[in-house]
Amino acid sequence: MRKLAIITVILLSAEYLNAQGVRTQESFFTNVLAEVNFYGARRPSTGYGMSIGYGGRTALGLQLIYAMPMDGEDITVLEFTGFLRFSIPAGNPGQGPFIQFNGGAAVVSTTSEVKIPASTGTLSSGLTVGWRILFGNHFFIEPYIKGGYPFYGGAGLSTGVRF
Numbered sequence: 001m002r003k004l005a006i007i008t009v010i011l012l013s014a015e016y017l018n019a020q021g022v023r024t025q026e027s028f029f030t031n032v033l034a035e036v037n038f039y040g041a042r043r044p045s046t047g048y049g050m051s052i053g054y055g056g057r058t059a060l061g062l063q064l065i066y067a068m069p070m071d072g073e074d075i076t077v078l079e080f081t082g083f084l085r086f087s088i089p090a091g092n093p094g095q096g097p098f099i100q101f102n103g104g105a106a107v108v109s110t111t112s113e114v115k116i117p118a119s120t121g122t123l124s125s126g127l128t129v130g131w132r133i134l135f136g137n138h139f140f141i142e143p144y145i146k147g148g149y150p151f152y153g154g155a156g157l158s159t160g161v162r163f
Contacts, residue, residue, distance in 0.1 A: 027163055028053070035067075045076075051160075095132050105121060126148020
């Protein structure tokens with residue numbers, strides 16, 4: 001019920017901004033994501049997360065991803081990173097291709113759950129390449145691929161709203 005209330009507030013806020021004719025180059029954005037990634041050596045993992053950012057052609061933000069193995073026998077990861085995103089070409093920041101650099105920390109577990117404080121952690125870094133597709137003035141989806149460490153690679157889809 002709480003998730004439905006949060007989603008409703010985000011959607012109503014975005015609709016209010018749209019009705020007011022707010023169109024800025026610099027904006028806050030937030031999104032949720034789902035991905036298939038390769039943290040483990042044997043099989044892919046499913047990852048879920050969210051991010052929040054601010055910017056236009058160049059954006060800064062924070063991202064949280066929780067990845068769990070599909071077979072329950074490999075690595076589970078909780079990753080918290082900051083990101084720096086550049087729109088390509090340096091045109092409309094609301095849509096089109098982007099490149100994003102991530103860096104932060106990851107908590108790694110060889111069981112099916114991650115515990116904080118963790119006994120095993122590592123630095124996390126990566127590069128994401130994606131394409132933001134804008135619907136109206138505020139809603140978007142972003143298909144993307146990524147590579148880095150401690151993951152080998154991944155592909156996903158995020159959906160969100162910019163304010």
